[in-house]
Amino acid sequence: MNTQASTLGILQRLHQGAVAWLHGWWRLLHFAVLMFSMALTPASYGRANRPVLARHLVADTVPNLAWYGVLSALVSLVLIRIVVVTSQSYGLSRFALEMVVRVLVLELIPLTAAAFVALRTTLPAGLELAQRRHAAGTASGSELHREFFPRVVASIFAVWMLAAASCVLTLILAYLSLYGFTPWALAGYTRVVGQVFNPAVTLILVLKIVFFSFAVGLIPMATSTRISHGLSDMVRVFGVMLLIEVASLMGNYY
Template structure:
């Protein structure tokens, strides 16, 4: 193929790539809406569905709970020590505690928990959905009148949301204890000042932004791998690279949520 022919075909390829990306984004939004409706529907919690949901919640949360808690404690201790020592060297000790709490609890922990759940839980759950598609299980369920989204995706997505929120909440508590220990040691002398600073930081508006950010983080990491697993052609999954595209879209949404939360907190 000559250079001129390649140049003439480039706009068509570009438009095809943009159309594929737009379709992938639309399918992710559509699947999010469908899953939210099904999660809020009482008919999704029959006897078999409850057992499947509880099994997925246990499988996606318990195996990673202890490891992530230990990782969060270590990360908080290291970052808190670095920030405190740096602030002391510049004569800014009075701002060190405020800075550590804002950076660790409000910004870093929710994003870290979401990414950890995505890598260890929801992306592998998406791979399970792909395997069900390859075996024809989803098509068999649909032929029998069983909704594949309700049967396969809702329990995994709900369990992913639960895992992300649980890890974020537990890690925030661990971070608060670790930061206090890094500043005051094992003494209770600074408990009053610490709780006062904590109350000043978590104003109602900031608390609302924090809760919404954690919720949207958990929803993103739970649903977007499911959308990639359900709608991406099986041939692309066999060739590889489909999971990478889904992860890139998921990471872009996480960054967008983080940017919006930063504007809501500090502007």
């Protein structure tokens, strides 16, 4: 009897966990559909909502862009130097630029840009909104426009801006680190970079940044429609980002 009771208890907990897991993802899907429908509605960008949207775009992008630009530049310089020295020690100097572009621009910068926005903006904002609410699914249409939609759009835009600006900055730093302040190596540099960024790789990079931004912008805001726990939101966000990164690696190298 004790064994049967413990087995039934385990099965019941597993069932409750699976139902809660499915319910959470259903809530996220429902919230994402609402946000995308608002994004396609002209009224979301009307005179009444425009100041709030503009304020969130500036507040969520400019400080993050400044801090992340400095940090990514410092980290990029260190990693570029490591790659260059390592390639020279093994006699692979001609592959140094390609390795820098693939490691930094294709993989690390999009991932770290999304993680930076999540940790500094969306996860704290989602927790703040969650603390104001006491029941699930009670957000009115005006509240969605006023509180949720601007934050989602701003966080998505912030990821795009951080990733784009940091990719360009890293490419410039890579050129200066490898060739110095000379324009004569520009032709060979653009040829190598162009060979890396073929249409398939470019498409995968763009899709990865877009999906990263959706994960960072939607998941914390979706869970903030109820009283949520910051740790569970963080685990869900970074779990989705890990799956996106694995899918992009498979697309680039398999």
